[in-house]
Amino acid sequence: MNIERMRSDVAEALAEVAEEPAAFADDDNLIDLGLDSIRLMSLATRWRAAGFEAGYLDLAMEPTVAAWAQRLEASNVLEEKR
């Protein structure tokens, strides 16, 4: 799991909800761009399968790639320490 995978999964999810999905920056609020609760739940599950333990609520509270990437980095650091 890395930030590139994160960006491409988000792009895929946005393509499902928006007719013409806009390009997004890492600090764009993804809910404003059309990401909904179902898509967030789905991303949380896919990423958990890839070893990134973020829940739906965590993603919903700070809905930007930047915030999620930070969380991912923290969880990877934790993983390495183990």
Added chain:
Amino acid sequence: MSPIIENADVVVVGGGPGGSTAATLLAKRGHRVVLLEKETFPRYQIGESLLPSTVHGIGRILGVSEELANAGFTVKRGGSFRWGTNPVPWNFLFAVAPELSGPTSTAYQVERMKFDDILLRNAARNGVDVRENSPVTDVIADEERVRGVRYTDPDGNEREIHATFVVDASGNRSRVHQHVGGERIYSEFFKNIALFGYFEGGKRLPAPDSGNILCAAFDEGWIWYIPLSDTLTSVGAVISREHASRLQGDQEQALHGFIDRCAIVKDFLADATRVTEGVYGELRTRKDYSYTNSTFHRPGMVLVGDAACFIDPVFSTGVHLATYAGLLAARSINTVLAGDLAEARVFEEFEGRYRREYRVFYEFLSAFYDMQTNEESYFWKARKVTNLDTTDLEAFVTLVAGAHSGERALVRTFQAASDDLAGAVERTGSMQTTSGERMHHLFGTPVVREVMAEMNNIQVRGVQGEAARELPLLDGGLVPAPDGLSWADPAARPEEAR
């Protein structure tokens, strides 16, 4: 005279939401399914408040979303509670935040006569052989497994259907469940009685909460207030079973007495009149409704919905538990009939998931009751988790076998869940305030996270269909197949890790 004998893959007993769900999802895989319903639909039923996973998850999987949307049911965005320390009602909303309140973050209040009928007709459209006015009289079994059922057809003929599986979804009053073995264990904690009726002209909470269920605590219990239409309201008092004798006399007087002692409901019903004619004209009671069977299956037979377990009306979990079990049963039977996995393995998954769902809601609802503090009240003092009855805990420990290390640890678990929930409710604050619109405190408590886990999976499944991805819920457990209608062993498909 010997009975008329037929054969089928599966016999489903009962045409409520659990039975209809199981039957439809079995028929979708092409199996021959006969559904036997003792009454003729539409018929009255209680349990009118639904949760989003039933509407947007199960509803879509069954293919009835549009029909439900066009049925004119009241839309609820959550529950409003006059409960706990806050004298003002607070909201438990389905959307975590206003900006995330999409079409899937609502549910319906339903007249069960209409809702159950939609689900049953849909089962028939999907190929289920639905037979109403057909009460099941016996279960056919030998030492190895259950083999079918006997029933009486509308003309009074005795008939037999031999089948590979029998799904018992025949509700709380039927005795069919006894054929699965084990025993029915009643909960001491939720040992309540409900007395309920219907009113015309009751007030509504201010928009956008006007469709919400309102649950309001008072000294002797609590009252549900469910807006079924703009004018029709379902009102029920949940009180201690010790008051049973009071319900022997004038029930009308008893219900009005409870309403008079519950300020917010009294005010809402000030100008309302009780419906006294037609299907809603009767006052009804329910007692001993909180129980679980010690086992949910045996070879050839499985229990679904109230035939298996029921907790309490407070958080609208009845139809959820029933339809969820219907989905699990269909997945399990479809897997066995396809020859994919052994019966023992898939029913271990069935029982494990169903028990887990029962357990997390049991914990959540216990915490909910614990939140209401009223030192003067016998009802509320008896419903503190620290007073959980020993027999209740023993039953519970048996059910979650191995998950807890004994009664003390279990009381601590319940107490922690309750403290978390009470704290979150306090931080969330009153309804229709800035904080009261945001559910992250409530959704963040461990008990609510657990309660949401499978409901979220079902919603994602409903919306995304085959694109939905699910992880094993239980250690070493199974996952749904791509179409969501059977089980697959994830260990057998390691390449699908992504």
